[in-house]
Amino acid sequence: MTTDAVREQVMKIGIIGAGHIGKSLVTKLSAAGHDVKVANSRGPETIGPDILSTGARAVTAHDAVADVDVVILSIPPTGIQRIAGLIKAIPNKTVVIDTSNYYPMRDGTIDAIEAGQVESLWVTEQLGRPIVKAWNAIGSGSLAEKGAPSGTPGRIAIPVAADREEDRRVGMRLVEDTGFDAFDAGSLTESWRQQPGAPGYCTDLTLEEMPGALAAAERARLPKRRDLVVAVVQERVGDGKTNPDAEFGVRVARAICL
Template identity: 65%
Template sequence: MSNTKNLKIGIIGAGNIGKTLARKLAQAGHDVKVANSRGPETIEADALEFGARAVTTAEAVEGVQVVILSIPLNRLPTIAPLLADVPKDTVVIDTSNYYPGRDTQIEAIEAGQVESLWVVEQLGRPIAKAWNAIGTDSFARLGTTKGSPNRIAIPVAADRETDREVALALVEDTGFDAFDAGTLENSWRQQPGAPAYCTDLTLAELPDALVWAQKERLPKRRDMAWAILTERFDDITNLNPDAGYFLRLSRLLNM
């Protein structure tokens, strides 16, 4: 896809990440539709502030060039039928992460399968992985213009070149430096528990953090973070800790 401007984008999921994506991508000039499982009338008005439109899930994937999935990982298999008739050249970007305490245990991932490759199997099509390695509050508040000092970087993983190209461009449009983190096979380096996960690193710092990741250590760190967050915050279905607290916790546990 040579032109990544003024794209037609459908977002499924209007939680903390999905809502921010709708706002930022519409503000950047893209034609954005956003849907959730409860119906368009339940989507919060601030998600639509810059021109995104609330639609049904079926409408969200019609006639778009990009579909962004921003729902819990364990619900992704239910999206497969919705994507069955979506053209193969449509870019699908997944923002999810695996947390057993929320998603229930997934045997293949527990046995070591990379989360993104499990998602590919469930959907039956290639994806890009992006926006999964930044906290919801940081994503909503800390985006800046290109070239700003200490601009936060977000890793992007993909196997198809078109998927990578589009995801990198859209990350930039949301106010963050995009970094090509390689293939989906290596996307575990941006999963929960990794040094690059929700630690708000710059483009100069991120590559080393991805290299430092040790796969066998990720689950323990991920589960420690989940235990701390669910003990501290009452509503575990809508965790959105402030950027300062979550950043300190992520850096303490993951780096």
């Protein structure tokens, strides 16, 4: 498929996860004209009408991954382990996009990641297939509120990493469809540069600023910086579950990680 064809194609998309990130992806991608199905862990009847307001359909997880061009996983790593069998059964040509990030205080300890394995590569091992890493490096508030038309000055960029070229093209096109500039961040091996604690993670950078931020990432410092950001946010929010407003989260991430 040519790049122009990718840009013009209406895609069939199944999204698993209807939390802060998943909800925005459902509404934005269906508003962009794609055929979107969404599933969560509690059943389609629990998905509210606000998530379906732009035309998406609530389905089961099995239905979400059936007869689609793209599957987007908007769930934490523990959820990825639970649905791995479902994903392994879909055709190899289906593009799988992962938005997850590892937070040990939420997810429990994953020994391989703690030992230094790149989060995206750990996900590929669980699923037994290639993936795209996208939308993981933007806060949920910014994703919901800060999308803008292509060419808008100061438009926020989102890094996209993948190993297969077709996967990369599809992932970048869909990022653009959600209102952000897609930045080609290279292979999954290098996707640690967009993990929590990195300069390009949740700092709302432009397309011009993103290359320098990814290049400046220091792998050994990511976990400590990640945990510092979480500590500051939790002190502000209090309950450890509520997301901060978009501007506060960006200010904290910039102060600690840039």
